[in-house]
Amino acid sequence: xxxxxxxxxxxxxxxxxxxxxxxxxxxxxxxxxxxxxxxxxxxxxxxxxxxxxxxxxxxxxxxxxxxxxxxxxxxxxxxxxxxxxxxxxxxxxxxxxxxxxxxxxxxxxxxxxxxxxxxxxxxxxxxxxxxxxxxxxxxxxxxxxxxxxxxxxxxxxxxxxxxxxxxxxxxxxxxxxxxxxxxxxxxxxxxxxxxxxxxxxxxxxxxxxxxxxxxxxxxxxxxxxxxxxxxxxxxxxxxxxxxxxxxxxxxxxxxxxxxxxxxxxxxxxxxxxxxxxxxxxxxxxxxxxxxxxxxxx
Ligand SMILES: O=P(O)(O)OC[C@H]1O[C@H](O)[C@H](O)[C@@H](O)[C@@H]1O
Numbered sequence: 218x219x220x221x222x223x224x225x226x227x228x229x230x231x232x233x234x235x236x237x238x239x240x241x242x243x244x245x246x247x248x249x250x251x252x253x254x255x256x257x258x259x260x261x262x263x264x265x266x267x268x269x270x271x272x273x274x275x276x277x278x279x280x281x282x283x284x285x286x287x288x289x290x291x292x293x294x295x296x297x298x299x300x301x302x303x304x305x306x307x308x309x310x311x312x313x314x315x316x317x318x319x320x321x322x323x324x325x326x327x328x329x330x331x332x333x334x335x336x337x338x339x340x341x342x343x344x345x346x347x348x349x350x351x352x353x354x355x356x357x358x359x360x361x362x363x364x365x366x367x368x369x370x371x372x373x374x375x376x377x378x379x380x381x382x383x384x385x386x387x388x389x390x391x392x393x394x395x396x397x398x399x400x401x402x403x404x405x406x407x408x409x410x411x412x413x414x415x416x417x418x419x420x421x422x423x424x425x426x427x428x429x430x431x432x433x434x435x436x437x438x439x440x441x442x443x444x445x446x447x448x449x450x451x452x453x454x455x456x457x458x459x460x461x462x463x464x465x466x467x468x469x470x471x472x473x474x475x476x477x478x479x480x481x482x483x484x485x486x487x488x489x490x491x492x493x494x495x496x497x498x499x500x501x502x503x504x505x506x507x508x509x510x511x512x513x514x
Contacts, residue, residue: 220312220320225267227309229318229349239349242276244269246307246322246345249276251354251503258354258442258503260378260477264469272303274467275378275477277356279303281343282371284453284485285400290370295336299376302343305329310344319348325363340364341371350504357500362491369491374453374483375501379434379442384456384475387441389413390433391511392452395423398486415478418458424486426452430511432480443506446482448499453481 221228230238240250249267251258261275272278281302287293297304308328310321324343326334340363348355362369381387390412398405400420408423412435426432432452434442446452455478457465462474482501489497 219315219318222309227320227322229312229320229347231318231349231351232315234351237349237351239347239354241320241322241347242267242273243309243322244306245272245278245303246324247273247276247278247303248347248354248356249273253352253505257380260380260473262468262473264467266467269306271467272299274465277378278376279345279358280372280374280376280481280483280485281358281360282337282339282341282369282373284372284374284483292337292339293370296333299374300372301330301333301337303376304333307343307345313346314348317348317350319346321346339367339369341369346500353502353504355500355502357498359496359498360489360491361496362493364493366493368493370488371491372483372485372488373449373497373499374451374481374485375449376453376479376481377444377501377503378477378479379503381434381441381476381478382436384415384478386437387415387478388435389454389478389480390435390508391430392423392426392432392454395426397424398422413454415456415458418461419454419456421454422485423452423454425450431506431509432482433506433508434478434480435508438508440506440508442480443504444480444482445502445504446500447502448497449482449484449501451483451485453479453483453485455479455481 307322342361
């Protein structure tokens with residue numbers, strides 16, 4: 218069966234290849250496994266909670282309506298870090314296409330985490346579409362402002378944890394020349410390095426990364442993941458390294474930072490503001506591609 222639903226999750230398998238599948242937890246509509254020919258592509262902590270007691274540490278948590286911890290907005294500042302989508306149980310809306318196999322999940326205030334919608338009393342409808350290609354995974358989001366009178370102000374981000382072999386042998390290409398905000402230094406600057414490499418904790422937000430840029434994760438000269446984006450101008454690059462991993466109870470094994478890199482496409486530098494009745498769409502595409510070093514314009 219290409220789509221298997223249980224109380225907890227939905228597993229989508231390619232009819233032409235049963236070793237290629239994606240598993241989506243209803244809690245957070247979190248993709249927590251994507252296997253290509255039996256090989257896991259995403260990183261998941263061995264201590265990740267899959268029982269709805271905490272957002273999932275790994276896979277693709279969804280960040281909405283706020284990225285990080287807001288301190289200025291009257292309502293968004295009341296929400297916990299990264300908002301309410303990753304700590305709400307979404308509704309499985311079913312399979313919408315058989316080729317490529319595609320499923321949808323929905324979230325609206327009536328079913329979202331009531332502790333959190335109390336703090337952020339807005340009208341919205343989120344539809345997440347997950348499409349399993351031969352060697353790709355597309356996650357697409359539609360945000361609708363269902364209010365008839367109020368604007369909807371929000372961030373969106375796909376918090377994608379990629380599985381890699383060895384962080385110190387890994388580089389991320391095609392972000393060179395971009396302006397970034399370093400969340401650790403609390404400073405903005407131009408990244409003049411030709412590629413991003415990792416030797417310590419990294420937590421940076423690249424801004425206005427052109428949609429033509431395919432971000433590639435390269436392991437010792439070999440392309441292992443390619444990330445394409447639509448309508449997601451910012452890209453967060455995060456690796457917690459040694460100390461930060463020690464401090465996260467759900468991050469295991471403690472050496473796991475060596476096998477993961479978060480490349481998170483989003484709209485987080487500015488808020489999106491949607492007028493009543495309007496919709497906003499974006500997607501990320503995780504795929505395999507030839508190594509393509511794109512020149513800085
Ligand atoms: O621990 P979490 O709330 O899941 O956040 C994990 C990480 O998410 C993003 O990558 C942020 O840029 C980091 O500052 C944060 O530490």
